[in-house]
Amino acid sequence: FWVLSVVLSMPSWFQTVAWLLTSHAVSGILHVQIVISHWAMETYHGHAYNDDKDEWYITQLKTTMNVDTPPLLDWVHIGLQFQIEHHLYPRLPxxxxxxxxxxxxxxxxxHGIHYHEPxxxxxxxxxxxxxxxxxxxARHSKKGESGFFESALW
Structure with a gap:
């Protein structure tokens, strides 16, 4: 609804198209940054903490990664490239x-812990x-295997 209200309030079609393209380009860049920081890493189904080898700190390092970027581009990534630190210290500015x-x-x-930062x-x-x-x-998962068909997605 809000997109429609913004589009209808634009004084010209040129400004409408420019706003749509700009907003989608910016949100697309942010989306890519969020996706690459989370989805490439190990995931857990059920309880993630098994013993001392999988305690909370280590689990944060296993399930997120940073993206190595030069300091000059920090304004572009707005801190999203530091997902490890964000997960460890979520209130840190x-x-x-x-x-x-x-x-x-x-x-x-x-402590010999892997720090992933491609x-x-x-x-x-x-x-x-x-x-x-x-x-x-997911494609090869069958009902009853406690996989995709047993998840909240199905």
């Missing part, structure tokens, strides 16, 4: 996420691989 990243990386190095294009490749794999698993 985004202007402090890059600083927190260095601290988290040091903790990971000290570049933007590699992150997209990893996400596509995961989506293809997940789609294949």
């Amino acid at each position: 985004r202007h402090n996420l890059r600083k927190a990243r260095e601290l988290v990386k040091a903790v990971c190095k000290k 570049g933007f294009f590699q992150a997209n490749i990893e996400t596509m691989r995961t989506l293809v794999s997940t789609a294949g698993a």
Whole structure:
């Protein structure tokens, strides 16, 4: 409804088209950043924390990844490239996420924990691989296997 009200309030068709293209381009970039930070990583069905090897801190590192970007582009990614730190410290202001990243990386190095931070294009490749794999698993899932057909999606 709100899109229609904005479109109808524009003084010209040119401005309407320009607004639609700009808003979709910006939201598309944000959507890609959110998708690559979450969907390429391990997921859990049921209880994620099994023992000391899967405690909360480690689970956050296993299930999210950062996207390595230069500081000059922080304004473009608006902090979404630091998903690991965001999941560990959700109330931390985004202007402090890059600083927190260095601290988290040091903790990971000290304790031998993998810190996943591919570049933007590699992150997209990893996400596509995961989506293809997940789609294949859903396609071949049968009723009663506690898979897709037992999920909230079905």
